[in-house]
Amino acid sequence: MSGQSPQDAWPLWEVFVRGRRGLSHTHAGSLHAPDAQMALRNARDLYTRRAEGVSIWVVPSTAITASSPDEKDPFFEPAADKPYRHPTFYEIPEGVKHL
């Protein structure tokens, strides 16, 4: 009665939009669509109706593998203690330019 038969359920897609040339695709949100072709079109209508994009990717939500939510886990912790990867680590005498 409510139309909740599994036959009419559409899978979830994650939408990534490139705002303009020169930028990378950024996660914009998600939507439901029966297949990739329709997902792309729905994404165009939903996430770029104010001219927010020049290119769209859609990915089935189930196809994304995520890292652990814990930011202190072995995935990210080691990167946090390597400040020498960042330019601000280095002290340069005042007046030195183009560095």
Added chain:
Amino acid sequence: MTPVTAAESLTPELAAARALGDDALVLAQRLGEWAGDAPVLEEDVALTNIALDLLGQARTLLSLTGDEDELAFLREEHEFRNVQLAELPIGDFADTTARQLYFSVYQELLYAALADTGGALAPLAAKAVVEVAYHRDHAEQWTLRLGDGTEESHRRMQRAVDGLWRYTGELFEPLDGLGVDLPGLHPVWRERVADVLGRATLTVPGGPDRTPWAAGAGRQGVHTEAFGRLLAEMQYLHRAHPGASW
């Protein structure tokens, strides 16, 4: 209030622009009826995008031939020159999809040809053809899914393409002043529509594609019964307050 210029006293080019503007306006009005009632929310957004494109085209075209609001709200049925296909009730989603397929393939061919003429309407047509190509793609995607979906959707879609077929011939009646050979576009249209219907496992309708009535159809100001109600609804508020600004 300035009286609306009758189509007969316009140049052929402007009269044709007005007819195309009427097509776009009336179809936008019909698509507006779907708001909130589409089969899925994503489709609400998509149908409104199409309606807004059409409404934009209508406003540009009608403004070439007079005040857009006077033209939209103060003319009577017989003064409108839109094809009957545009004015038919929305029906179910199959009816709407079939109409969108027929109409957008036509509009895409027409605007592409019009853009090539280099005439006064060419820049406008060049802009519209991009919008309309998307409408055609949308209609094509849905025709495939409804035609080749379930038994029920196939049945509904076949009924819809059959039912609307007899309004398609009118689209290719000559329209003076455009510099476009409309009858010449008809075979291309048939081919493209047949291709989509074929891929959608639907049968190309075989019946007559236009009215036998000598009075003509929409382009002659002869409309369907449903059109009077469409105008009654669209115009009542504007007409109830003569001269008011909104």
Added chain:
Amino acid sequence: MTTTAEHTAPGRAASAPPPDQGELQAAFDDAVAADTRIEPRDWMPDAYRATLVRQMAQHAHSEIIGMQPEANWITRAPSLRRKAILMAKVQDEAGHGLYLYSATETLGVSRDDLLDKLHAGRQRYSSIFNYPTLTWADVGAIGWLVDGAAITNQVPLCRCSYGPYARAMVRICKEESFHQRQGYELLLALSRGTPEQHAMAQDAVNRWWWPSLMMFGPADGESAHSAQSMAWKIKRHSNDELRQRFVDICVPQAEVLGLTLPDPDLRWNESRGSYDHGAIDWSEFQEVLRGNGPCNEQRLDRRRTAHENGTWVREAAAAYAAKHAADQDNAHEEARA
């Protein structure tokens, strides 16, 4: 169960030993206290999750049901410019509903479930949409007052502790900025128009003013969920505080409109630096909430009917996708080759 970045139940690295409940709670409390956003795969208290689902679903449902009273005027809009504006606005509401359903789905519920609950009357939408749009001026009053009240409520939600909700609200607030302005402009044109148009505008404001004030919810002492939501930083200001902010904004706007707000007790209070307003009829609010408003049944019926009429379409698209899944894979391979 999926393993997606956003749309999944909370997870942990399989290798890590399960932290105890107290540690998790402490980490959550710290994050909220530090104004760090909570993200979908973080651990969160069940009650926090349930509160978010309830509030975000209600918010999404409100956008969807809220399309009806305004769509009621699309086919009758008195100028083509107004027709285009109204269509774009109603379309935005569908879009905002979709953003919000999408954000709610990150909490491990599906949109289909949420819609089922809406259709079964088990989840609410904003009571304001149970009032009818009787004249064209109502479209203006909704834009000015209803959207105005909604924006007052929503702007603080852009800083809500739950990341996906806050991000959806940022997008929605940005897009909605035109909604209120078009309503105000519409009313201004009517108010400065013919006497009939002016009367139409005043009548609409008379009918929408009090229901708009009720949109902020019960007075602070009476509000069931407020205190906990404030502690969780889902909510940032109390109902009464937001209501007062709205009243203070509206009074001078009404003066410019040349329209009267229907409250004889409305007056400037020098000591508070705010406007005092008359007592709100909370019995009306409770009755509408209970389902006895002028349009409760009509709105829900319309929504259910649209959903049921769409079932065969959704089924067709799903069947087509299943049939052609292989084609799409092949096309994908070809594109990569």
